[in-house]
Amino acid sequence: MNTRKKKIALVIGAGSVKCAAALGLWKVLEKEEIHFDMIVGCSGGSLYAASMALGFTLDESVAKTKSLWNKSVTEKRNWRGLLSAVLPGLFGFNEKFSIIDDSRMLTRLRDVFGEKTFADAHIPLTLMATDFFNGESIALCEGKIVDAIRASIAIPYIWPAWERNGRLLIDGGAANPLPVDVAIREGADIILAIGFQSPFPSKIRSVSRYSFHINSLLTNNLYGANFAFHNAVHHAEIISIFPEFERPIRLFDTDQIPYVIEQGEKAMLEQLPYVKRLLEA
Amino acid sequence: MKNRLSIVIGSGGVLCAASLGLYKALRREGLTPGMAVGCSGGSIYAATIALGMDPDEAQRLTLNLFTSDVFEGYTSNLKSALSGETRFTEMSSLIDDNIMYERLRSVFAEKTFEDTVFPLHIVATNLYTGERVVISSGSILDAIRASIAIPMIFSPWKIGDQMLVDGAVCDPLPIDVAIRQGSDVIAAVGFEMPTRKRMNSYTAVTTHFNSLYMNNILKSTFAFYNAVHHAEIIPILPDFEKPVGTFDTQQIPYIIEQGERAAEEHIPYIKQLLLETK
Numbered sequence: 001m002n003t004r005k006k007k008i009a010l011v012i013g014a015g016s017v018k019c020a021a022a023l024g025l026w027k028v029l030e031k032e033e034i035h036f037d038m039i040v041g042c043s044g045g046s047l048y049a050a051s052m053a054l055g056f057t058l059d060e061s062v063a064k065t066k067s068l069w070n071k072s073v074t075e076k077r078n079w080r081g082l083l084s085a086v087l088p089g090l091f092g093f094n095e096k097f098s099i100i101d102d103s104r105m106l107t108r109l110r111d112v113f114g115e116k117t118f119a120d121a122h123i124p125l126t127l128m129a130t131d132f133f134n135g136e137s138i139a140l141c142e143g144k145i146v147d148a149i150r151a152s153i154a155i156p157y158i159w160p161a162w163e164r165n166g167r168l169l170i171d172g173g174a175a176n177p178l179p180v181d182v183a184i185r186e187g188a189d190i191i192l193a194i195g196f197q198s199p200f201p202s203k204i205r206s207v208s209r210y211s212f213h214i215n216s217l218l219t220n221n222l223y224g225a226n227f228a229f230h231n232a233v234h235h236a237e238i239i240s241i242f243p244e245f246e247r248p249i250r251l252f253d254t255d256q257i258p259y260v261i262e263q264g265e266k267a268m269l270e271q272l273p274y275v276k277r278l279l280e281a
Numbered sequence: 282m283k284n285r286l287s288i289v290i291g292s293g294g295v296l297c298a299a300s301l302g303l304y305k306a307l308r309r310e311g312l313t314p315g316m317a318v319g320c321s322g323g324s325i326y327a328a329t330i331a332l333g334m335d336p337d338e339a340q341r342l343t344l345n346l347f348t349s350d351v352f353e354g355y356t357s358n359l360k361s362a363l364s365g366e367t368r369f370t371e372m373s374s375l376i377d378d379n380i381m382y383e384r385l386r387s388v389f390a391e392k393t394f395e396d397t398v399f400p401l402h403i404v405a406t407n408l409y410t411g412e413r414v415v416i417s418s419g420s421i422l423d424a425i426r427a428s429i430a431i432p433m434i435f436s437p438w439k440i441g442d443q444m445l446v447d448g449a450v451c452d453p454l455p456i457d458v459a460i461r462q463g464s465d466v467i468a469a470v471g472f473e474m475p476t477r478k479r480m481n482s483y484t485a486v487t488t489h490f491n492s493l494y495m496n497n498i499l500k501s502t503f504a505f506y507n508a509v510h511h512a513e514i515i516p517i518l519p520d521f522e523k524p525v526g527t528f529d530t531q532q533i534p535y536i537i538e539q540g541e542r543a544a545e546e547h548i549p550y551i552k553q554l555l556l557e558t559k
Contacts, residue, residue: 017374038330047533084363085363085482085483086363088483093481093482097486116323126467133478134493135493135496137474137497150449174494200409204369205370206362206365207363207483210369214433214446214487214491215370217406217450218412218450218495221411222497222501225501225502225505228505229505232505232509
Protein backbone atom coordinates (compact mmCIF):
# COMPACT_ATOMS: atom_id res chain seq x y z
CA MET A 1 0.00 0.00 0.00
CA ASN A 2 1.19 3.44 -0.87
CA THR A 3 0.97 5.69 2.16
CA ARG A 4 3.10 8.46 0.71
CA LYS A 5 1.22 11.71 0.59
CA LYS A 6 0.27 12.61 -2.97
CA LYS A 7 1.95 15.69 -4.39
CA ILE A 8 -0.56 18.16 -5.76
CA ALA A 9 0.44 20.85 -8.25
CA LEU A 10 -1.52 23.81 -9.48
CA VAL A 11 -0.71 25.10 -12.97
CA ILE A 12 -2.22 28.43 -13.98
CA GLY A 13 -1.98 29.04 -17.71
CA ALA A 14 -1.78 32.22 -19.76
CA GLY A 15 -5.03 34.15 -20.16
CA SER A 16 -4.65 37.72 -18.84
CA VAL A 17 -7.76 38.72 -16.85
CA LYS A 18 -9.26 35.23 -17.16
CA CYS A 19 -6.46 33.92 -14.94
CA ALA A 20 -8.36 35.38 -11.97
CA ALA A 21 -10.50 32.23 -12.27
CA ALA A 22 -7.63 30.56 -10.39
CA LEU A 23 -8.84 32.47 -7.33
CA GLY A 24 -12.24 30.77 -7.66
CA LEU A 25 -10.51 27.40 -7.84
CA TRP A 26 -8.47 28.30 -4.78
CA LYS A 27 -11.63 29.29 -2.86
CA VAL A 28 -13.12 25.83 -3.43
CA LEU A 29 -9.96 23.94 -2.43
CA GLU A 30 -9.33 26.10 0.67
CA LYS A 31 -12.76 25.19 1.94
CA GLU A 32 -11.91 21.51 1.43
CA GLU A 33 -8.50 22.01 3.07
CA ILE A 34 -6.74 20.73 0.00
CA HIS A 35 -3.32 22.38 -0.23
CA PHE A 36 -0.81 22.61 -3.04
CA ASP A 37 2.73 21.28 -2.96
CA MET A 38 3.83 23.41 -5.89
CA ILE A 39 2.44 26.19 -8.04
CA VAL A 40 3.35 27.03 -11.62
CA GLY A 41 2.17 30.21 -13.32
CA CYS A 42 2.41 31.54 -16.84
CA SER A 43 1.75 35.07 -18.13
CA GLY A 44 -1.37 36.48 -16.37
CA GLY A 45 -1.34 33.28 -14.32
CA SER A 46 1.98 34.28 -12.78
CA LEU A 47 0.27 37.06 -10.77
CA TYR A 48 -2.01 34.58 -9.04
CA ALA A 49 0.57 31.84 -8.73
CA ALA A 50 2.87 34.30 -6.94
CA SER A 51 0.11 35.63 -4.64
CA MET A 52 -0.86 32.11 -3.56
CA ALA A 53 2.70 30.91 -3.08
CA LEU A 54 3.65 33.98 -1.05
CA GLY A 55 0.80 33.29 1.34
CA PHE A 56 -1.51 36.21 0.54
CA THR A 57 -5.06 35.50 1.60
CA LEU A 58 -7.78 35.07 -0.94
CA ASP A 59 -9.29 38.49 -0.17
CA GLU A 60 -5.88 40.14 -0.34
CA SER A 61 -5.29 38.56 -3.73
CA VAL A 62 -8.59 39.79 -5.09
CA ALA A 63 -7.88 43.31 -3.85
CA LYS A 64 -4.33 43.31 -5.19
CA THR A 65 -5.39 42.07 -8.59
CA LYS A 66 -7.61 45.07 -9.00
CA SER A 67 -4.68 47.40 -8.44
CA LEU A 68 -2.33 45.39 -10.67
CA TRP A 69 -4.36 44.95 -13.76
CA ASN A 70 -6.65 47.82 -14.60
CA LYS A 71 -7.26 50.46 -17.23
CA SER A 72 -4.88 53.03 -15.70
CA VAL A 73 -1.98 50.59 -16.02
CA THR A 74 -2.56 50.45 -19.75
CA GLU A 75 -3.46 54.07 -20.41
CA LYS A 76 0.05 55.28 -20.92
CA ARG A 77 0.89 54.74 -24.57
CA ASN A 78 4.48 54.27 -25.58
CA TRP A 79 4.51 57.10 -28.11
CA ARG A 80 8.17 56.82 -28.82
CA GLY A 81 7.70 53.13 -29.56
CA LEU A 82 4.75 53.83 -31.84
CA LEU A 83 6.70 56.53 -33.69
CA SER A 84 9.66 54.23 -34.06
CA ALA A 85 7.42 51.73 -35.85
CA VAL A 86 6.51 54.38 -38.43
CA LEU A 87 9.94 55.99 -38.71
CA PRO A 88 12.40 53.33 -37.57
CA GLY A 89 15.46 55.31 -38.73
CA LEU A 90 14.59 58.46 -36.83
CA PHE A 91 13.26 56.96 -33.59
CA GLY A 92 15.55 53.95 -33.30
CA PHE A 93 13.24 50.99 -33.56
CA ASN A 94 14.45 47.90 -31.73
CA GLU A 95 13.21 44.60 -30.32
CA LYS A 96 12.05 46.24 -27.11
CA PHE A 97 9.22 47.85 -29.04
CA SER A 98 5.78 47.95 -27.39
CA ILE A 99 2.49 49.75 -27.68
CA ILE A 100 2.10 50.47 -23.98
CA ASP A 101 4.58 52.11 -21.64
CA ASP A 102 5.41 49.73 -18.78
CA SER A 103 6.36 52.21 -16.05
CA ARG A 104 2.96 52.22 -14.32
CA MET A 105 2.73 48.47 -14.37
CA LEU A 106 6.19 48.14 -12.83
CA THR A 107 5.30 50.54 -10.02
CA ARG A 108 2.14 48.54 -9.24
CA LEU A 109 4.00 45.24 -9.31
CA ARG A 110 6.59 46.65 -6.88
CA ASP A 111 3.82 47.96 -4.60
CA VAL A 112 2.35 44.48 -4.34
CA PHE A 113 5.39 42.20 -4.39
CA GLY A 114 8.13 44.58 -3.15
CA GLU A 115 11.52 42.94 -2.83
CA LYS A 116 10.11 39.45 -2.32
CA THR A 117 12.07 36.61 -3.85
CA PHE A 118 11.24 33.01 -4.69
CA ALA A 119 12.90 32.08 -1.39
CA ASP A 120 10.05 33.89 0.42
CA ALA A 121 7.43 31.59 -1.09
CA HIS A 122 5.73 29.18 1.32
CA ILE A 123 4.96 26.84 -1.55
CA PRO A 124 7.56 26.07 -4.24
CA LEU A 125 6.82 28.45 -7.11
CA THR A 126 7.82 28.44 -10.78
CA LEU A 127 6.97 31.22 -13.22
CA MET A 128 7.29 30.79 -16.97
CA ALA A 129 8.79 33.04 -19.60
CA THR A 130 10.05 32.61 -23.17
CA ASP A 131 13.48 33.40 -24.56
CA PHE A 132 12.88 36.30 -26.93
CA PHE A 133 15.48 35.19 -29.46
CA ASN A 134 15.01 31.44 -29.78
CA GLY A 135 11.50 30.89 -28.41
CA GLU A 136 12.56 28.38 -25.75
CA SER A 137 10.42 27.91 -22.68
CA ILE A 138 12.23 29.22 -19.57
CA ALA A 139 11.23 28.20 -16.04
CA LEU A 140 12.07 30.88 -13.46
CA CYS A 141 12.39 29.79 -9.84
CA GLU A 142 14.87 32.13 -8.22
CA GLY A 143 15.52 35.82 -7.80
CA LYS A 144 13.03 38.64 -7.47
CA ILE A 145 9.36 37.82 -7.98
CA VAL A 146 8.67 41.20 -9.61
CA ASP A 147 11.32 40.49 -12.22
CA ALA A 148 9.90 37.09 -13.04
CA ILE A 149 6.29 38.28 -13.26
CA ARG A 150 7.29 41.23 -15.42
CA ALA A 151 9.01 38.82 -17.84
CA SER A 152 6.17 36.32 -17.77
CA ILE A 153 3.50 38.91 -18.67
CA ALA A 154 5.47 40.65 -21.45
CA ILE A 155 2.69 40.05 -24.01
CA PRO A 156 4.13 40.55 -27.50
CA TYR A 157 3.32 44.00 -28.96
CA ILE A 158 1.63 45.15 -25.74
CA TRP A 159 4.52 45.29 -23.25
CA PRO A 160 8.23 45.51 -23.97
CA ALA A 161 10.42 42.44 -23.59
CA TRP A 162 12.22 42.22 -20.22
CA GLU A 163 15.88 41.62 -19.60
CA ARG A 164 16.81 39.31 -16.75
CA ASN A 165 20.32 38.06 -16.04
CA GLY A 166 21.46 39.06 -19.52
CA ARG A 167 18.63 37.23 -21.24
CA LEU A 168 15.80 38.98 -23.04
CA LEU A 169 12.47 37.41 -22.06
CA ILE A 170 8.85 37.65 -23.17
CA ASP A 171 5.45 36.20 -22.28
CA GLY A 172 5.64 32.57 -21.16
CA GLY A 173 2.63 31.93 -23.38
CA ALA A 174 4.80 32.22 -26.49
CA ALA A 175 6.38 28.84 -25.71
CA ASN A 176 4.24 27.09 -23.15
CA PRO A 177 0.78 28.59 -22.47
CA LEU A 178 -0.25 25.91 -19.95
CA PRO A 179 3.03 24.57 -18.54
CA VAL A 180 1.91 21.24 -17.08
CA ASP A 181 5.24 19.71 -18.10
CA VAL A 182 6.97 21.64 -15.30
CA ALA A 183 4.71 19.97 -12.73
CA ILE A 184 5.23 16.58 -14.39
CA ARG A 185 9.00 16.99 -14.22
CA GLU A 186 8.85 18.08 -10.59
CA GLY A 187 7.14 14.81 -9.77
CA ALA A 188 3.57 15.91 -9.09
CA ASP A 189 1.07 13.08 -8.73
CA ILE A 190 -2.01 15.18 -9.30
CA ILE A 191 -1.92 18.24 -11.52
CA LEU A 192 -4.74 20.76 -11.50
CA ALA A 193 -4.34 22.67 -14.74
CA ILE A 194 -6.43 25.76 -15.27
CA GLY A 195 -6.16 26.98 -18.86
CA PHE A 196 -7.69 29.63 -21.09
CA GLN A 197 -8.12 30.61 -24.70
CA SER A 198 -6.45 33.92 -25.53
CA PRO A 199 -8.89 36.72 -26.33
CA PHE A 200 -9.13 38.33 -29.76
CA PRO A 201 -9.34 42.08 -30.20
CA SER A 202 -13.00 43.07 -30.70
CA LYS A 203 -12.35 44.78 -34.04
CA ILE A 204 -9.26 44.86 -36.20
CA ARG A 205 -8.68 48.47 -37.10
CA SER A 206 -4.90 48.76 -37.14
CA VAL A 207 -1.74 46.86 -37.97
CA SER A 208 -0.97 46.29 -34.30
CA ARG A 209 -4.43 44.85 -33.61
CA TYR A 210 -3.99 42.58 -36.59
CA SER A 211 -0.65 41.40 -35.20
CA PHE A 212 -2.29 40.86 -31.84
CA HIS A 213 -5.13 38.89 -33.43
CA ILE A 214 -2.74 36.56 -35.24
CA ASN A 215 -0.80 36.17 -32.02
CA SER A 216 -3.93 35.03 -30.21
CA LEU A 217 -4.65 32.47 -32.93
CA LEU A 218 -1.08 31.18 -32.66
CA THR A 219 -1.17 31.09 -28.85
CA ASN A 220 -4.44 29.14 -28.87
CA ASN A 221 -3.12 26.61 -31.34
CA LEU A 222 0.09 26.25 -29.38
CA TYR A 223 -1.95 25.79 -26.21
CA GLY A 224 -4.00 23.04 -27.87
CA ALA A 225 -0.99 21.23 -29.34
CA ASN A 226 1.04 21.43 -26.14
CA PHE A 227 -1.76 20.24 -23.95
CA ALA A 228 -2.57 17.36 -26.31
CA PHE A 229 1.02 16.19 -26.10
CA HIS A 230 1.36 16.52 -22.33
CA ASN A 231 -1.93 14.73 -21.86
CA ALA A 232 -0.88 11.90 -24.16
CA VAL A 233 2.46 11.18 -22.52
CA HIS A 234 2.06 12.18 -18.90
CA HIS A 235 2.36 9.78 -15.99
CA ALA A 236 0.69 12.05 -13.48
CA GLU A 237 -3.04 12.59 -13.30
CA ILE A 238 -3.89 15.83 -15.08
CA ILE A 239 -7.21 17.39 -14.18
CA SER A 240 -8.03 20.12 -16.62
CA ILE A 241 -10.16 22.95 -15.40
CA PHE A 242 -11.41 25.05 -18.27
CA PRO A 243 -13.81 27.68 -16.94
CA GLU A 244 -16.55 28.69 -19.34
CA PHE A 245 -17.27 32.30 -20.08
CA GLU A 246 -20.54 33.15 -21.76
CA ARG A 247 -19.36 36.61 -22.66
CA PRO A 248 -16.06 37.65 -24.20
CA ILE A 249 -13.43 38.65 -21.63
CA ARG A 250 -10.86 40.88 -23.29
CA LEU A 251 -7.30 41.59 -22.32
CA PHE A 252 -7.99 44.34 -19.77
CA ASP A 253 -11.62 43.74 -18.78
CA THR A 254 -10.76 43.89 -15.08
CA ASP A 255 -14.31 44.90 -14.13
CA GLN A 256 -15.22 41.32 -15.08
CA ILE A 257 -12.97 39.85 -12.37
CA PRO A 258 -15.78 38.93 -9.92
CA TYR A 259 -17.56 37.06 -12.73
CA VAL A 260 -14.30 35.41 -13.81
CA ILE A 261 -13.64 34.19 -10.26
CA GLU A 262 -17.18 32.82 -10.03
CA GLN A 263 -16.73 30.83 -13.23
CA GLY A 264 -13.43 29.47 -11.93
CA GLU A 265 -15.20 28.36 -8.77
CA LYS A 266 -17.92 26.64 -10.79
CA ALA A 267 -15.43 24.80 -12.98
CA MET A 268 -13.47 23.62 -9.93
CA LEU A 269 -16.60 22.43 -8.14
CA GLU A 270 -17.40 20.17 -11.08
CA GLN A 271 -14.04 18.44 -10.74
CA LEU A 272 -13.95 18.38 -6.94
CA PRO A 273 -15.44 14.92 -6.36
CA TYR A 274 -12.87 13.44 -8.72
CA VAL A 275 -9.97 15.26 -7.05
CA LYS A 276 -11.15 13.99 -3.65
CA ARG A 277 -11.41 10.45 -4.97
CA LEU A 278 -7.87 10.65 -6.30
CA LEU A 279 -6.58 11.93 -2.98
CA GLU A 280 -8.27 9.10 -1.10
CA ALA A 281 -7.22 6.37 -3.52
CA MET B 282 -3.26 -0.08 -50.48
CA LYS B 283 -2.60 3.03 -52.53
CA ASN B 284 -2.42 5.24 -49.47
CA ARG B 285 0.54 3.46 -48.01
CA LEU B 286 3.15 6.14 -48.63
CA SER B 287 2.36 9.82 -48.31
CA ILE B 288 4.35 13.03 -48.50
CA VAL B 289 3.59 15.83 -46.04
CA ILE B 290 5.21 19.17 -46.85
CA GLY B 291 5.22 21.73 -44.06
CA SER B 292 5.40 25.51 -44.24
CA GLY B 293 8.79 27.06 -44.95
CA GLY B 294 8.57 29.47 -47.87
CA VAL B 295 11.00 28.66 -50.62
CA LEU B 296 12.63 25.92 -48.50
CA CYS B 297 9.59 23.77 -49.30
CA ALA B 298 11.22 23.12 -52.69
CA ALA B 299 13.32 20.55 -50.79
CA SER B 300 10.29 18.28 -51.12
CA LEU B 301 11.07 17.99 -54.85
CA GLY B 302 14.40 16.46 -53.81
CA LEU B 303 12.53 13.92 -51.71
CA TYR B 304 10.19 13.20 -54.61
CA LYS B 305 13.17 12.71 -56.95
CA ALA B 306 14.82 10.27 -54.55
CA LEU B 307 11.58 8.29 -54.15
CA ARG B 308 10.97 8.11 -57.90
CA ARG B 309 14.46 6.90 -58.58
CA GLU B 310 13.70 3.93 -56.37
CA GLY B 311 10.38 3.34 -58.05
CA LEU B 312 8.46 4.43 -54.95
CA THR B 313 5.27 6.33 -55.73
CA PRO B 314 3.42 8.23 -53.06
CA GLY B 315 -0.32 7.75 -52.78
CA MET B 316 -1.13 11.09 -51.19
CA ALA B 317 0.33 14.58 -50.78
CA VAL B 318 -0.45 17.04 -47.98
CA GLY B 319 0.83 20.60 -48.10
CA CYS B 320 0.80 23.62 -45.82
CA SER B 321 1.65 27.21 -46.77
CA GLY B 322 4.67 27.19 -49.14
CA GLY B 323 4.47 23.40 -49.01
CA SER B 324 1.06 23.50 -50.69
CA ILE B 325 2.68 24.70 -53.93
CA TYR B 326 4.94 21.64 -54.10
CA ALA B 327 2.34 19.19 -52.83
CA ALA B 328 0.12 20.37 -55.69
CA THR B 329 2.81 20.02 -58.39
CA ILE B 330 3.59 16.49 -57.18
CA ALA B 331 -0.08 15.44 -56.93
CA LEU B 332 -0.77 16.88 -60.39
CA GLY B 333 1.85 14.48 -61.73
CA MET B 334 4.37 17.13 -62.75
CA ASP B 335 7.86 15.92 -63.30
CA PRO B 336 10.26 17.34 -60.60
CA ASP B 337 12.30 19.24 -63.18
CA GLU B 338 9.18 20.80 -64.58
CA ALA B 339 8.01 21.73 -61.09
CA GLN B 340 11.40 23.28 -60.39
CA ARG B 341 11.24 25.31 -63.60
CA LEU B 342 7.70 26.49 -62.94
CA THR B 343 8.38 27.60 -59.37
CA LEU B 344 11.73 29.31 -60.03
CA ASN B 345 10.06 32.59 -60.85
CA LEU B 346 7.07 32.56 -58.51
CA PHE B 347 8.43 35.12 -56.09
CA THR B 348 10.63 37.72 -57.76
CA SER B 349 11.12 41.13 -56.15
CA ASP B 350 8.27 42.75 -58.11
CA VAL B 351 5.82 40.56 -56.18
CA PHE B 352 6.66 42.63 -53.09
CA GLU B 353 6.28 46.04 -54.66
CA GLY B 354 4.75 48.74 -52.50
CA TYR B 355 5.47 46.93 -49.25
CA THR B 356 7.49 49.64 -47.49
CA SER B 357 5.21 52.52 -48.39
CA ASN B 358 2.10 50.51 -47.51
CA LEU B 359 3.58 49.64 -44.14
CA LYS B 360 4.35 53.29 -43.39
CA SER B 361 0.90 54.54 -44.21
CA ALA B 362 -0.73 51.66 -42.32
CA LEU B 363 1.34 52.26 -39.18
CA SER B 364 0.83 56.01 -39.17
CA GLY B 365 -2.91 55.50 -39.53
CA GLU B 366 -2.97 57.22 -42.92
CA THR B 367 -4.70 54.18 -44.39
CA ARG B 368 -7.18 52.05 -42.50
CA PHE B 369 -5.89 48.57 -41.77
CA THR B 370 -8.43 45.81 -41.13
CA GLU B 371 -8.19 42.04 -41.14
CA MET B 372 -8.89 42.15 -44.89
CA SER B 373 -5.96 44.47 -45.59
CA SER B 374 -2.48 43.48 -46.68
CA LEU B 375 0.87 45.12 -47.11
CA ILE B 376 1.32 43.63 -50.56
CA ASP B 377 -1.12 43.75 -53.43
CA ASP B 378 -1.51 40.10 -54.39
CA ASN B 379 -2.13 40.65 -58.12
CA ILE B 380 1.32 39.74 -59.39
CA MET B 381 1.67 36.75 -57.04
CA TYR B 382 -1.79 35.51 -57.97
CA GLU B 383 -1.07 35.77 -61.69
CA ARG B 384 2.20 33.87 -61.21
CA LEU B 385 0.40 31.07 -59.40
CA ARG B 386 -2.27 31.06 -62.08
CA SER B 387 0.39 30.61 -64.77
CA VAL B 388 1.44 27.39 -62.99
CA PHE B 389 -1.87 25.95 -61.84
CA ALA B 390 -4.39 27.58 -64.20
CA GLU B 391 -7.87 26.07 -63.81
CA LYS B 392 -6.70 22.79 -62.27
CA THR B 393 -8.91 21.28 -59.57
CA PHE B 394 -8.35 18.59 -56.94
CA GLU B 395 -10.05 16.19 -59.36
CA ASP B 396 -7.20 16.57 -61.84
CA THR B 397 -4.63 15.10 -59.48
CA VAL B 398 -3.16 11.62 -59.95
CA PHE B 399 -3.53 10.88 -56.23
CA PRO B 400 -5.32 12.62 -53.37
CA LEU B 401 -4.10 16.09 -52.40
CA HIS B 402 -4.94 17.97 -49.21
CA ILE B 403 -4.05 21.58 -48.54
CA VAL B 404 -4.16 23.12 -45.08
CA ALA B 405 -5.25 26.67 -44.24
CA THR B 406 -6.42 28.44 -41.08
CA ASN B 407 -9.77 30.07 -40.33
CA LEU B 408 -8.90 33.75 -39.82
CA TYR B 409 -11.49 34.29 -37.09
CA THR B 410 -11.26 31.12 -35.02
CA GLY B 411 -7.72 29.91 -35.75
CA GLU B 412 -9.10 26.45 -36.53
CA ARG B 413 -7.58 24.22 -39.14
CA VAL B 414 -9.33 23.92 -42.49
CA VAL B 415 -8.34 21.05 -44.79
CA ILE B 416 -9.13 21.76 -48.44
CA SER B 417 -9.56 18.68 -50.63
CA SER B 418 -11.82 19.82 -53.45
CA GLY B 419 -12.37 22.74 -55.78
CA SER B 420 -9.79 25.00 -57.38
CA ILE B 421 -6.16 24.23 -56.51
CA LEU B 422 -5.18 27.83 -57.19
CA ASP B 423 -7.70 29.04 -54.59
CA ALA B 424 -6.51 26.52 -52.03
CA ILE B 425 -2.84 27.48 -52.47
CA ARG B 426 -3.68 31.18 -52.35
CA ALA B 427 -5.46 30.63 -49.01
CA SER B 428 -2.71 28.41 -47.60
CA ILE B 429 0.08 30.94 -48.32
CA ALA B 430 -1.79 34.02 -47.07
CA ILE B 431 1.01 35.08 -44.69
CA PRO B 432 -0.66 37.27 -42.05
CA MET B 433 -0.48 40.96 -42.82
CA ILE B 434 1.68 40.43 -45.94
CA PHE B 435 -1.04 38.94 -48.15
CA SER B 436 -4.76 39.43 -47.64
CA PRO B 437 -6.87 36.49 -46.40
CA TRP B 438 -8.68 34.42 -49.03
CA LYS B 439 -12.30 33.40 -49.01
CA ILE B 440 -13.30 29.85 -49.89
CA GLY B 441 -16.96 28.98 -49.52
CA ASP B 442 -18.08 30.96 -46.49
CA GLN B 443 -14.76 30.82 -44.69
CA MET B 444 -12.10 33.52 -44.58
CA LEU B 445 -8.73 31.77 -44.62
CA VAL B 446 -5.09 32.58 -43.86
CA ASP B 447 -1.74 30.79 -43.83
CA GLY B 448 -1.94 27.14 -42.73
CA ALA B 449 1.17 27.66 -40.60
CA VAL B 450 -0.93 29.60 -38.08
CA CYS B 451 -2.61 26.35 -36.98
CA ASP B 452 -0.53 23.38 -38.09
CA PRO B 453 2.85 24.02 -39.75
CA LEU B 454 3.48 20.32 -40.50
CA PRO B 455 0.05 18.68 -40.82
CA ILE B 456 1.06 15.04 -40.41
CA ASP B 457 -2.24 13.98 -38.90
CA VAL B 458 -4.10 14.77 -42.12
CA ALA B 459 -2.14 11.85 -43.65
CA ILE B 460 -2.64 9.73 -40.52
CA ARG B 461 -6.39 10.24 -40.65
CA GLN B 462 -6.53 9.39 -44.33
CA GLY B 463 -5.04 6.01 -43.47
CA SER B 464 -1.46 6.43 -44.56
CA ASP B 465 1.01 3.84 -43.17
CA VAL B 466 4.30 5.49 -44.02
CA ILE B 467 4.56 9.26 -43.91
CA ALA B 468 7.56 11.14 -45.25
CA ALA B 469 7.30 14.54 -43.57
CA VAL B 470 9.41 17.46 -44.79
CA GLY B 471 9.41 20.17 -42.14
CA PHE B 472 11.19 23.44 -41.51
CA GLU B 473 11.69 25.80 -38.63
CA MET B 474 11.05 29.39 -39.56
CA PRO B 475 14.06 31.69 -39.34
CA THR B 476 14.25 33.81 -36.18
CA ARG B 477 16.20 37.02 -35.89
CA LYS B 478 19.02 38.35 -33.78
CA ARG B 479 18.33 42.01 -34.52
CA MET B 480 15.06 43.68 -35.26
CA ASN B 481 14.94 47.16 -36.66
CA SER B 482 11.41 47.40 -37.98
CA TYR B 483 7.86 46.60 -36.96
CA THR B 484 7.56 43.83 -39.54
CA ALA B 485 10.85 42.32 -38.41
CA VAL B 486 9.33 42.00 -34.95
CA THR B 487 6.04 40.55 -36.22
CA THR B 488 7.80 37.99 -38.43
CA HIS B 489 10.07 37.10 -35.54
CA PHE B 490 7.15 36.62 -33.13
CA ASN B 491 5.21 34.60 -35.72
CA SER B 492 8.28 32.42 -36.26
CA LEU B 493 8.69 31.78 -32.52
CA TYR B 494 5.06 30.68 -32.19
CA MET B 495 5.03 28.63 -35.39
CA ASN B 496 8.25 26.84 -34.42
CA ASN B 497 6.82 26.04 -31.00
CA ILE B 498 3.57 24.79 -32.57
CA LEU B 499 5.65 22.72 -35.01
CA LYS B 500 7.51 21.07 -32.13
CA SER B 501 4.39 20.47 -30.03
CA THR B 502 2.31 19.05 -32.88
CA PHE B 503 5.18 16.89 -34.06
CA ALA B 504 5.75 15.56 -30.54
CA PHE B 505 2.04 14.81 -30.24
CA TYR B 506 1.66 13.11 -33.65
CA ASN B 507 4.77 11.08 -32.96
CA ALA B 508 3.52 10.02 -29.54
CA VAL B 509 0.07 8.88 -30.58
CA HIS B 510 0.36 7.97 -34.26
CA HIS B 511 -0.16 4.50 -35.64
CA ALA B 512 1.56 5.25 -38.91
CA GLU B 513 5.31 5.39 -39.33
CA ILE B 514 6.51 8.99 -39.53
CA ILE B 515 9.85 9.69 -41.19
CA PRO B 516 10.99 13.25 -40.67
CA ILE B 517 13.04 14.60 -43.58
CA LEU B 518 14.89 17.63 -42.27
CA PRO B 519 17.26 19.06 -44.87
CA ASP B 520 20.36 20.95 -43.75
CA PHE B 521 21.15 24.32 -45.25
CA GLU B 522 24.68 25.57 -44.73
CA LYS B 523 23.85 29.03 -45.98
CA PRO B 524 20.93 31.19 -44.93
CA VAL B 525 18.04 31.03 -47.40
CA GLY B 526 15.49 33.86 -47.38
CA THR B 527 11.79 32.94 -47.35
CA PHE B 528 11.37 34.04 -50.96
CA ASP B 529 14.87 33.50 -52.32
CA THR B 530 13.77 31.50 -55.37
CA GLN B 531 17.26 31.67 -56.89
CA GLN B 532 18.32 29.12 -54.29
CA ILE B 533 15.73 26.56 -55.41
CA PRO B 534 18.20 24.24 -57.20
CA TYR B 535 20.43 24.16 -54.09
CA ILE B 536 17.41 23.60 -51.83
CA ILE B 537 16.20 20.68 -53.94
CA GLU B 538 19.66 19.13 -53.82
CA GLN B 539 19.71 19.35 -50.02
CA GLY B 540 16.22 17.83 -49.87
CA GLU B 541 17.36 14.97 -52.04
CA ARG B 542 20.38 14.39 -49.85
CA ALA B 543 18.28 14.38 -46.67
CA ALA B 544 15.78 11.98 -48.26
CA GLU B 545 18.40 9.53 -49.52
CA GLU B 546 19.41 8.67 -45.97
CA HIS B 547 15.88 7.44 -45.31
CA ILE B 548 15.16 5.58 -48.55
CA PRO B 549 16.32 2.14 -47.34
CA TYR B 550 14.12 2.42 -44.27
CA ILE B 551 11.12 3.58 -46.28
CA LYS B 552 11.57 0.62 -48.66
CA GLN B 553 11.78 -1.78 -45.76
CA LEU B 554 8.62 -0.35 -44.19
CA LEU B 555 6.70 -0.56 -47.44
CA LEU B 556 7.69 -4.22 -47.82
CA GLU B 557 6.57 -4.96 -44.27
CA THR B 558 3.18 -3.33 -44.61
CA LYS B 559 2.29 -4.85 -47.96
